[in-house]
Amino acid sequence: MQFSRKLQVGGRDPALGQGVSLDGVTMRFGDFLAVDDVSIDIAAGEFFSFLGPSGCGKTTILRLISGFVEPTAGRILIGGQDMAGIGPNKRPTALIFQNLALFPLMPVWENVAFGLEARGVAKQERRRRAEQLLELVALDGSGDKRVNELSGGQRQRVAIARALAVEPKVMLLDEPLSALDLKLRQHMRAELRTIQRRTGVTFVYITHDQSEALTMSDRVAVMSQGRIEQIDVPDAIYNAPQTAFVAGFVGEINRFAGHVVAADARHAVVETDVGRLRGVNRQALRPGERASIFIRPERMRADGAANPADENSFEAVLDRVGFEGNVVNLFLRTNAGREIIAQQHNSDDLSGLSSGAWMTLRFAPDSAAVLPAEGRFEAAA
């Protein structure tokens, strides 16, 4: 199933995407603040993801962009044009719903052609375009089937074809892969990315699955409680988190809470229950401030040598070993009872490790992040 053929709907050039700008967008439902002063510029043709836990306001942002709700405050621009007062049927967007919302009473091809029908395209032409789009999503020959005769992955593709049929400038996708099993999901990620590249349409993609966001997107906005925590390329989201929330939400991470005892322009030292640890000081913290230091499991080196006098090293006892083939996860416990994960590449050194062994853990200061303790997120630490 490849999309090797060029997308040519109705013989036209690929529809090119338009940029989307949110300018101080706020959405209240009664007293509840679902989206809190969000400002973003999404470039034309970009694959942009919103990543955040369930209930953080992602769907609300998509509904604001597609026009189903008007923001309480702020402006939304698509292709530079203010969208205020323009209904969803008049915006150059197409939304793929979380539950797909295919029309079960219509055959597949009528689903795909529905947008064309609404635009007054003649039936024969509709059928022809629907078949082209079905071919694009590798569903040729399924046009006369009923929606409920299709598998989950096929329905997914019908939804994509139906949205592409209206030649949107911006495609909005609300966790479109969440209902699929893992294998299909990974496959569809690649397909979506391919379709996006081929069509040049701007994709605004919502997910609570961090690996989905990181593998597919040009840029990711991490959200929490209606607010944007960080907007960055995937690599920076993972390697250079700007807030404690981003560090903790995206991927596995080891966290040590404490307070800053020394700081310069580059690094800060945090006094923790395993001693003083040094990490990158991205938020210009000053001595005395409450902070946490975050280290990815794969950045932790573990060895048997007892030399805890080194900087950024401490001792922990091995609880158990999680063998995953190419990598090995070491689950350790510090003197203070804190759980640590250290991920090592599989090697001969690791054979013969047994539970209860004391190990020394160390990490490079540049691979750790010192971030301010934000009350609302720190509670869990």
Added chain:
Amino acid sequence: MKGVLSSVRRRYGGVATSLILVSCGLWALGLVVLPQLMMIDYSFRPSLPPAKQGGPEDIYTLANYAALYGNPLNLAIFLKTIWSSALVTATALVVCYPVAFFLARMAVGRTAGLLFIALVIPYWINEILRTFSWLLILARNGFVNTVLLDLGLTQEPIIFLGTTPAILVGMVYAYVLFMVFPIYNSLESLDPHQIEAARDLGAPWWRIHWRIAIPHAKPGIAVGCIMTFMLAAGTYAIPAILGGPKSRWFTEVIYSQFFEALNWNRGAAYAFILLIMCLGFIALMMRLFRVNLAEVTR
């Protein structure tokens, strides 16, 4: 059905289950099947004085059915009843679909509750009383005429009572609930995202109804139409109260055969003609809406 029976049997044992079955059977037989069979039997026999009953003239015949065609006045009333009932059904559908849609898809919280109550409360009042209230509204010096006169829209009071339109208005009013609820029920199960998806794909509101909501509500619309039509065709009270000599309903003809002409045989035949017409209407509706019995009874 089988499931129900076996669960009853598990709970009450074989003897009690048999008793329940037998008494249900007797009830159905004695109160439903036998009287109907007797009526069918009546309808095929000539009307004879008691002395001649069972005699050589008491033979099976289609004369009672044919009599309707021999009587242009009654035939006209019959056809008018069918046509008017269809009109009542169509009007009720046009009035009720938006109400049902609003109730099912747009109204929330208090508004929905109040609307429901407003719809149901009139049905706590007896049908006769409800119809009499229309008598007051449509009377020569009633509410409608007062308003029309005050607004200067008419110089003379309009005579509504005793006309077919008065009956139709009364019937639409009397049967709205039977149209609203089935449609409401089926619209309620429509995924709101489908409406939004259609809108997002550029469909204006009427196309959303035409292509998404109405097809989804089809079984409910069919049920509502069937109920309204049956009730309209079979009502006696409303035409009796709001109608007049010139707007007779076929049920009134049947009534007069039974209790004025004392010709039960012809009355029974007329009643069956009406019933067959109604069954025909049901079949037509189900074909028209391409729904089957399973969907309708869902």
